[in-house]
Every structure is written in C-alpha cells, then in structure tokens.
Amino acid sequence: xxxxxxxxxxxxxxxQYVAAQGISSELADDLGAHLxxxxxxLPEVSELEVVRHYTNLSSKNFAIDKQFYPLGxxxxxxxxxxxxxxxxxxxxxxxxxxxPAANSQGYLACAYELQNYLKDVTGMxxxxxxxxxxxxxxxxxxxxxxxxxxxxxxxxxxxILVPEAxxxxxxxxxxMCGFVVREIPVTKEGDVDLDALKAVVGPRTAGLMxxxxxxxxxxxxxxxEIAETVHEAGGLLYYxxxxxxxxxxxxxxxxxxxxVLHMNLHKTFATPHGGGGPGSGPVGVGARLAPxxxxxTVGMAEDGTYRWLDHKDIPDTIGRLSTFMGNAGILLRxxxxxxxxxxxxxxxxxxxxxxxxxxxAKSLEQAGYTLAYPARRATHEFIVTLASEAKHQHVTAMDFxxxxxxxxYHAPTTYFPLLVPECLLIEPTETESKAEIxxxxxxxxxxxxxxxxEPALVTTAPHSLPVKRLDDVKAARDLDxxxxxxx
Amino acid sequence: xxxxxxxxxxxxxMLGAIGVPNIDALFDEIxxxxxxxxxxEVPAGISEMALxxxxxxxARLDEVALSFLGAGAYEHHIPAAVWxxxxxxxxxxxxxxxxxxxxxxxxxxxxxxxxxxxRLTAMDVANASVYDGATALAEAMLMxxxxxxxxxxxxxxxxxxxxPNYHAVCHTIVKNQGLILDxxxxxxxxxxxxxxxxxxxxxxxxxxxxxPNFFGGLDDVDYLTxxxxxxxxxxxxxxxxxxLALIKPPGEWGTRGADIAVGEGQxxxxxxxxxxxxxxxxxxxxxxxxxxxxxxxxxxxxxxxxPGYTLTLQAREQHxxxxxxxxxxxxxxxxxxxxxxxYMSLLGNEGLRQVALTAHSGTNALTNLACQIxxxxxxxxxxxxxxxxxxxxxDASLVVEKMAAHGxxxxxxxxxxxxxxxxxxxxxxTETKTAADIACFARLLAEVIEEVxxxx
Numbered sequence: 001x002x003x004x005x006x007x008x009x010x011x012x013x014x015x016q017y018v019a020a021q022g023i024s025s026e027l028a029d030d031l032g033a034h035l036x037x038x039x040x041x042l043p044e045v046s047e048l049e050v051v052r053h054y055t056n057l058s059s060k061n062f063a064i065d066k067q068f069y070p071l072g073x074x075x076x077x078x079x080x081x082x083x084x085x086x087x088x089x090x091x092x093x094x095x096x097x098x099x100p101a102a103n104s105q106g107y108l109a110c111a112y113e114l115q116n117y118l119k120d121v122t123g124m125x126x127x128x129x130x131x132x133x134x135x136x137x138x139x140x141x142x143x144x145x146x147x148x149x150x151x152x153x154x155x156x157x158x159x160i161l162v163p164e165a166x167x168x169x170x171x172x173x174x175x176m177c178g179f180v181v182r183e184i185p186v187t188k189e190g191d192v193d194l195d196a197l198k199a200v201v202g203p204r205t206a207g208l209m210x211x212x213x214x215x216x217x218x219x220x221x222x223x224x225e226i227a228e229t230v231h232e233a234g235g236l237l238y239y240x241x242x243x244x245x246x247x248x249x250x251x252x253x254x255x256x257x258x259x260v261l262h263m264n265l266h267k268t269f270a271t272p273h274g275g276g277g278p279g280s281g282p283v284g285v286g287a288r289l290a291p292x293x294x295x296x297t298v299g300m301a302e303d304g305t306y307r308w309l310d311h312k313d314i315p316d317t318i319g320r321l322s323t324f325m326g327n328a329g330i331l332l333r334x335x336x337x338x339x340x341x342x343x344x345x346x347x348x349x350x351x352x353x354x355x356x357x358x359x360x361a362k363s364l365e366q367a368g369y370t371l372a373y374p375a376r377r378a379t380h381e382f383i384v385t386l387a388s389e390a391k392h393q394h395v396t397a398m399d400f401x402x403x404x405x406x407x408x409y410h411a412p413t414t415y416f417p418l419l420v421p422e423c424l425l426i427e428p429t430e431t432e433s434k435a436e437i438x439x440x441x442x443x444x445x446x447x448x449x450x451x452x453x454e455p456a457l458v459t460t461a462p463h464s465l466p467v468k469r470l471d472d473v474k475a476a477r478d479l480d481x482x483x484x485x486x487x
Numbered sequence: 488x489x490x491x492x493x494x495x496x497x498x499x500x501m502l503g504a505i506g507v508p509n510i511d512a513l514f515d516e517i518x519x520x521x522x523x524x525x526x527x528e529v530p531a532g533i534s535e536m537a538l539x540x541x542x543x544x545x546a547r548l549d550e551v552a553l554s555f556l557g558a559g560a561y562e563h564h565i566p567a568a569v570w571x572x573x574x575x576x577x578x579x580x581x582x583x584x585x586x587x588x589x590x591x592x593x594x595x596x597x598x599x600x601x602x603x604x605x606r607l608t609a610m611d612v613a614n615a616s617v618y619d620g621a622t623a624l625a626e627a628m629l630m631x632x633x634x635x636x637x638x639x640x641x642x643x644x645x646x647x648x649x650x651p652n653y654h655a656v657c658h659t660i661v662k663n664q665g666l667i668l669d670x671x672x673x674x675x676x677x678x679x680x681x682x683x684x685x686x687x688x689x690x691x692x693x694x695x696x697x698x699p700n701f702f703g704g705l706d707d708v709d710y711l712t713x714x715x716x717x718x719x720x721x722x723x724x725x726x727x728x729x730x731l732a733l734i735k736p737p738g739e740w741g742t743r744g745a746d747i748a749v750g751e752g753q754x755x756x757x758x759x760x761x762x763x764x765x766x767x768x769x770x771x772x773x774x775x776x777x778x779x780x781x782x783x784x785x786x787x788x789x790x791x792x793x794p795g796y797t798l799t800l801q802a803r804e805q806h807x808x809x810x811x812x813x814x815x816x817x818x819x820x821x822x823x824x825x826x827x828x829x830y831m832s833l834l835g836n837e838g839l840r841q842v843a844l845t846a847h848s849g850t851n852a853l854t855n856l857a858c859q860i861x862x863x864x865x866x867x868x869x870x871x872x873x874x875x876x877x878x879x880x881x882d883a884s885l886v887v888e889k890m891a892a893h894g895x896x897x898x899x900x901x902x903x904x905x906x907x908x909x910x911x912x913x914x915x916x917t918e919t920k921t922a923a924d925i926a927c928f929a930r931l932l933a934e935v936i937e938e939v940x941x942x943x
Contacts, residue, residue, distance in 0.1 A: 003828075018841050031870050031872075041606025042839065045835065053832075095760065097762030104549050138815065146663060171810035172814065176663065176815050178665070219517050250522060275584065324560065324761070326762070327764040329760040341490075358513055433493065434500065434501060475797050476800055
C-alpha cells in the first residue's frame with residue numbers, strides 16, 4: 001500500500017504545523033501573479049500513519065544490519081554506530097556550509113586531518129574531499145588529467161585506456177570528460193594484456209584507468225610495468241579506489257605508480273550505503289596533478305587555524321564540483337572511523353578482508369563450485385562461475401542469487417565483470433565472522449544440491465520475499481513512474 | 488581489532504583451511520617492493536568514548552546562537568520522526584536496490600518520492616535524485632542539449648541571477664563536453680532578468696531560470712518560458728521545493744510549462760550539516776524521460792500479478808551502457824530521499840504551505856524592521872521568497888564578521904559573490920525564526936553598523 005492510499009482529505013500531522021510565532025500571518029498578497037493556484041498533491045496522513053508506513057516499508061529491505069551481504073566490489077562492511085553518532089552531534093548537523101571559518105574550526109579540523117590520513121593511506125601528495133561519490137571522484141580525476149595535458153599544450157592526447165573488466169563508470173566518466181575510450185583486453189589469468197596495452201599506448205594516450213586489485217578479484221601483478229609503459233608514452237595513471245579495502249594498510253596506490261585516484265569512503269571507510277547513496281569519493285593526486293585539485297580544500301594558516309582554499313589559492317583548479325563542499329556528513333563519519341581504527345586497525349582491514357575472501361573461496365571450491373581464477377590468490381573478493389551449472393542444469397547465476405535471498409543472504413554481485421560467463425562476484429569483508437561465512441557456504445552447498453535435484457525450486461526463486469520475480473519488461477514498456485493521484 | 492570478529496582460533500582454522508602459514512602469505516602475489524606501507528599520519532586508534540568526547544568538543548566550536556544564512560541551504564524544523572525512521576538500519580545500511588525482491592522498502596519509497604516530486608513541481612516524471620542541486624542543474628544542461636531536437640546547439644543561456652556556485656559547478660562539469668554557457672545578465676536595478684530576452688535566446692538549446700533567484704527575487708517565469716518556447720529553446724527551472732508550496736510550479740510556467748525542473752532537496756527534512764549530503768532532484772516532461780540521467784523506479788507486477796517496484800530504463804545507465812550512458816552517475820542520494828519523502832508525508836499540503844507562508848511573512852517582517860535602521864534599504868524592491876538583499880551603509884563582510892563574533896550569522900556578504908555588491912547582505916528567514924529572533928537581528932545589526940562606522 002502506498003502512503004497516498006492512506007491519505008484522506010483533511011487528515012493531518014498537526015504537530016508539524018508551524019504557527020507563525022508573533023508574526024502577523026498576513027496572506028502572501030504581495031506575491032500576486034506568482035502565487036500557486038494548483039494543489040500540492042502531497043499525501044494527507046497522520047503522524048502515526050507515517051511512522052507505521054515507513055517502519056513497515058523498511059522491514060521489506062535486506063540490510064547489513066540484518067544479514068550477510070557479500071556483494072562483490074561494493075564492500076558491504078559493518079557501519080559503526082559510533083561514527084554515525086559522532087557525525088550527528090547538533091553542532092555539526094546545524095553548521096551552515098557558508099558559516100565563516102571563525103565559526104567552523106571544529107568541522108575544518110576534522111576535514112583537514114582526514115585529508116592527511118587519506119594522503120597517508122594512498123601514498124599521494126594532496127587530497128580534495130569534495131567529490132560526492134566514486135563516480136564524481138573519477139570525474140574529478142580524469143578532468144585533472146585533461147587539465148594537465150592542456151596546460152602543457154599537449155592537445156593530441158584524446159584517448160583514455162580502460163581494461164575491459166573495468167567498472168562501467170570508468171568509460172562513462174572518460175566520455176563525460178570529453179575523451180575517447182579504448183578498451184584493453186584481459187588475459188585468462190585476469191591480468192591486463194600487456195602486449196595489447198603496448199600496442200595501443202602512444203602520443204594519443206591521455207591516461208589509463210585501472211582498479212587494483214582488479215574487478216576479477218586478483219592483484220594486477222605487472223602494475224609496475226604497466227605504470228612504466230603508460231608514463232613512458234606520456235600518459236597518466238588513474239586508480240579507481242573501488243577495491244582499496246583489499247590493500248588498505250598493506251600497499252599504497254602511490255607506490256604502485258598511480259598519479260591520481262579516488263576513494264569510496266562508503267566502502268573502505270565504512271560509511272553507510274543508505275539504500276543507494278550518499279557516497280563520498282575524495283580524490284588524491286601526486287605532485288604533477290596537485291595544481292588542478294577541485295575546490296574547496298582545507299588548509300592551515302600560520303596561526304594554526306584552518307581555512308578553506310579556493311580558486312585564489314589553487315588557480316589552475318578544475319573547479320567546483322558541488323554547491324558547497326561535498327558530502328561533509330559522510331566525511332565526518334569516515335574521519336570518526338579512521339580515529340576508531342587508528343593506524344593499526346587500518347592495517348588489519350586489508351588483512352582480514354583478504355583472509356575472509358580466501359577462506360570463502362576455498363570453502364566454495366570444496367563445495368563443488370568453480371572459481372574463475374583457481375590458480376590465483378583471491379584478494380578481498382573472488383569470482384565463481386556457474387557456466388557449467390547453467391549449461392547442464394539450466395540454472396543460471398541469477399537463479400542462484402535469487403535462491404540465496406530465500407536463505408536470508410543478500411546475493412553476490414551477478415554478471416559482473418562481463419568477461420566471466422554466469423559469474424558471481426563475492427566479497428565477504430573483514431567484519432564478518434567465520435561462523436557467518438560457514439553459514440553462507442552451507443546455504444550455497446544446499447542450493448547447489450537443489451539445482452541438481454529440484455532445479456525448478458531454484459529457477460523460480462525467491463519464494464519467501466515480499467514479492468516474487470518482477471516483470472522488468474513490463475516495467476520498461478508500460479512506464480509507471482509516479483502514482484496517479486486522484487484529486 | 489575494531490569491528491573484526493576473528494578469534495585467534497578462528498584465524499588459525501581459516502589459515503589451515505586455505506593452506507597458508509599466516510595472513511601475510513595471502514599477499515604473496517604482490518611484488519615485495521610494494522608491500523611497504525607504513526602509516527605515519529594516522530594516529531593510534533581511540534575508543535568510542537574518547538571519540539565522542541573529541542567530536543563533542545569540536546562540534547561545540549561550530550555552534551552559533553542564531554543564523555540567517557541561506558544562499559542555497561536553509562535551516563528548517565525537521566520533525567523528530569524523520570531521522571528516527573531514516574536512522575533505521577534497514578534504510579541506512581541497505582545497498583542500491585539491484586535485487587528488487589530484497590529491496591521493496593527502498594524501491595517503493597523512491598516511487599513515492601518520485602510521485603511527490605512530480606506533484607510538487609507539476610511535472611510528468613522524476614528520477615530518484617542526484618548528488619545536489621548544482622549537479623542536478625549540470626545534468627539537466629547536458630540532458631537538454633541531448634533532448635532538444637529542434638536545433639543542434641550546444642549553447643545554454645543561464646540566468647545571471649542564478650546562485651554563482653551553481654554556475655561554477657555547471658561550468659566544471661559540462662565544459663569538457665563542449666557546452667557553451669552564456670550568461671543572461673540580470674537588471675542591476677531589479678535583480679531580475681531583463682524584459683526582452685528574444686535576441687539572447689536565438690538558437691540556444693536551453694534557458695536556465697532560477698525561481699526564486701539567488702537574491703530571493705521572483706522573475707517573470709511566464710514570459711521567460713514563452714520566449715524560450717518561441718525561440719526553440721528548452722526551459723530548465725531551478726526551484727526551491729519549499730517555495731513551490733506558495734509560488735507557481737515549473738510545470739505551470741507560461742503556456743506550456745518548463746521542460747526540466749531541478750533543485751536542491753535539502754529544505755525537505757535534511758540538516759544543514761556543512762553542505763551535505765543533500766539531494767538534487769530532477770523532473771521532466773514524459774517525452775524526455777529516456778534522456779534523464781540517474782536511477783528511476785517503476786511500478787510493475789511479479790510472477791503472480793502482485794504489484795512491485797523495480798529499477799527501470801536501466802539502458803540509460805553506466806553499468807549497462809558504459810561509455811554511451813546518459814551520465815557516469817552510479818549512486819543516488821538514497822538516504823536523503825528517504826528523509827525528504829518522510830518529511831513531505833508528515834507535513835502534507837497544509838503543513839508545507841504553512842512553512843512557506845511563515846518564512847515569507849518572517850522575511851517581510853525582517854525587511855521592514857531592518858529598513859528602519861539608518862542607511863539600510865532593500866536592494867531590490869520586488870516580491871521575494873524567504874530571502875532578501877539588504878543594502879548596508881558599510882561593508883557587509885565587516886558586519887558579518889562582527890555579528891558572528893556575537894554568535895549571530897546575519898546572512899551572506901555578497902561582495903565576494905557578485906561584483907559591485909560589497910555593501911549587500913543576503914538574509915534568509917525560515918519558519919524557525921520568531922519575532923524575537925528577528926528583533927534581535929535588527930538590534931544587533933544597528934549596533935554593529937554603528938561600530939563599523941566608528942572604526943572606519
């Protein structure tokens with residue numbers, strides 16, 4: 001039932017009516033022809049109806065707080081309540097983004113320190129916190145690459161190279177920044193095809209965008225040679241931080257030779273995903289790209305106070321990316337997370353994320369599943385391919401995913417990366433216990449059994465959720481994007 | 488080990504199952520010379536209690552007693568139920584609703600949000616939100632250039648009285664795709680766009696109108712929309728959702744309405760929180776829906792015919808279309824959409840109207856009181872919505888500095904924002920301000936002006 005179906009004309013949540021306190025509530029006659037004459041069309045419901053409706057809706061969601069969520073590449077780890085509470089202190093919540101620096105030293109101190117922590121964990125020279133999600137961080141990074149070449153008068157560099165296993169945002173971002181995309185093949189072992197790279201890299205190359213560990217769930221072993229190849233040709237190297245959790249505290253992208261990167265704080269720094277956002281995608285750069293950082297950033301004055309740095313301080317900046325200064329509330333949560341973990345805790349993130357992934361991969365292999373890259377060490381995630389099950393039992397990766405929901409586990413990422421047929425990309429994260437992982441393996445073992453003996457049970461799953469499989473074709477054909485409210 | 492549940496025996500069992508002696512061995516494919524990370528800037532970990540103490544100290548530094556600062560982010564009362572519900576783990580810690588059967592809560596909520604936004608703006612369709620108001624406008628510009636079939640222009644005419652930060656963000660985002668942003672200067676006497684715009688609009692792909700504009704003023708949107716229509720340009724309206732409870736929604740501008748409406752959703756139950764996370768909303772005509780970026784939720788049925796909700800029109804998006812997508816955007820501001828939807832449900836038609844009306848009355852009351860101070864005048868005379876430019880007899884930035892030292896943020900000094908407005912203060916009044924607050928503002932303003940005069 002929709003909130004609109006609870007609506008009755010004249011019903012109201014009376015406590016939310018503001019009385020004009022001591023101000024004559026004159027009609028807005030001075031607005032004249034600007035006045036709205038049509039109805040607003042919002043629902044008319046009581047406060048209890050609202051609370052009950054949205055509480056009930058929430059119960060229809062899977063969430064990390066309720067279940068294991070092994071979504072590959074998404075890093076669905078526990079979101080600490082302490083970080084949420086720290087960002088929800090009234091002084092932070094009520095701070096206006098344009099409040100003078102003198103009245104903002106608390107927030108600025110946190111942002112300044114977070115910049116320093118992020119420089120440290122990535123091995124970069126400078127950081128800007130303003131990008132509001134990974135994709136915007138990518139945009140900032142690639143726009144800086146463009147600005148760098150243009151500043152040098154190097155106008156022929158119009159191509160961005162992207163491995164074929166890359167996230168869809170990589171090519172989409174390159175196009176938004178005005179580049180042409182060239183995809184580089186990946187070998188059977190999951191590495192970038194170095195010969196293919198050498199064949200296309202050249203004076204038209206602006207840069208290469210890479211994730212490492214890659215979306216194949218393996219570490220790109222030739223990264224230093226790749227960096228050398230791209231740099232020798234005059235291009236720059238972009239690090240997509242989507243998989244930073246795998247190496248946090250162990251390996252730094254700056255040391256691998258990357259010139260620019262974004263981090264997904266909603267993954268690596270445990271800020272909540274919120275049902276699809278907000279994210280936060282700070283960018284880090286080496287010395288060459290530092291003059292182009294997006295504004296504003298936070299600097300420290302000689303007297304030890306903090307202040308915003310804008311285009312007057314960073315004249316070659318690519319510019320501003322948000323109305324104010326990014327998803328500040330998410331940055332505060334990430335800052336709190338960093339303080340709770342400290343350097344030692346951060347070192348352990350990559351270690352235990354990797355331990356969990358390798359243990360889960362090994363357990364699933366023993367349960368009869370086929371790993372896409374069995375000869376390789378798993379990083380924080382790995383791929384299972386169900387090509388054989390799809391061929392012989394006609395049970396697809398999507399069927400396995402849907403059946404997992406019945407067992408109370410969120411499905412892994414399905415059909416990504418595109419180059420592995422019928423794949424599940426599985427990422428347990430460091431915050432899951434051995435017992436939780438064992439439970440997941442037991443469910444997967446059971447489903448594999450079902451697929452062989454009772455395939456229809458799997459192909460028609462889920463059976464125990466609020467709805468069965470939805471008609472996506474009808475959704476796109478008979479577009480119904482808003483409830484038709486009857487006045 | 489914060490948030491890592493492994494016991495020593497768990498760890499040993501797991502290593503044994505994998506067949507490696509220790510965790511370090513799991514990193515054996517990484518070249519040795521790269522495995523040298525030592526963190527020197529990150530301090531040692533602290534407890535939650537110590538964190539809470541530190542953050543309380545810092546947050547206190549940012550507290551002010553009273554604020555009249557707006558300029559794109561507005562202090563409103565947020566009903567207690569809003570963040571109580573938003574804070575539920577089922578909303579807060581869910582992922583993007585790709586597995587529709589396990590995400591009906593989020594999906595239905597977004598469908599309700601889309602419905603509310605279409606009604607509030609009087610537009611046909613809405614998406615599930617983008618990052619913030621400024622990026623929503625940038626996406627709308629790119630969308631308009633793609634959607635405008637009547638010309639092949641890359642030129643977008645932008646109202647000169649648009650929030651300068653919006654203009655700056657749009658410039659950053661669209662310049663690499665060859666769009667040209669032409670500023671249509673506002674009349675310095677009125678703060679509004681000029682009465683003749685036909686020449687400026689000739690051959691343009693789109694016109695961007697801000698309603699209210701950066702100064703709080705209300706442009707003649709009917710005339711502007713009709714002029715754009717006859718020039719073959721699409722109309723993008725940048726609107727404040729609270730204002731739409733009182734003033735004309737973009738779908739009703741002129742004879743045919745705006746083509747795309749965008750704006751900042753922060754006033755709908757989202758705290759100021761240093762500028763984000765907020766949400767940018769986007770609405771458009773039905774015919775342009777396939778050019779709209781971002782997530783869109785549709786209602787459909789399941790295998791048994793039961794209604795359900797799912798992501799739809801995904802062929803526009805980067806995870807399907809990669810380099811040919813409408814945008815690289817991958818998230819929406821899901822949690823903020825949750826807040827806005829609950830806020831709009833709680834306020835309803837009359838509640839939101841009262842918020843808007845009270846803010847409007849308060850703004851007029853403040854203007855009247857402030858203009859009794861010697862040398863203070865309203866910079867522009869036309870009607871406004873909840874924001875007004877006051878012209879002061881002294882430099883406005885000095886006034887802001889001195890009033891802020893008393894714990895009162897009087898508004899935004901416009902000198903750094905708009906050329907020739909050093910004496911101007913942009914003041915916002917929402918329903919949160921009482922007559923006593925407004926009187927306090929006026930009293931302190933008068934004092935501080937005298938103080939500044941005395942020191943100059």
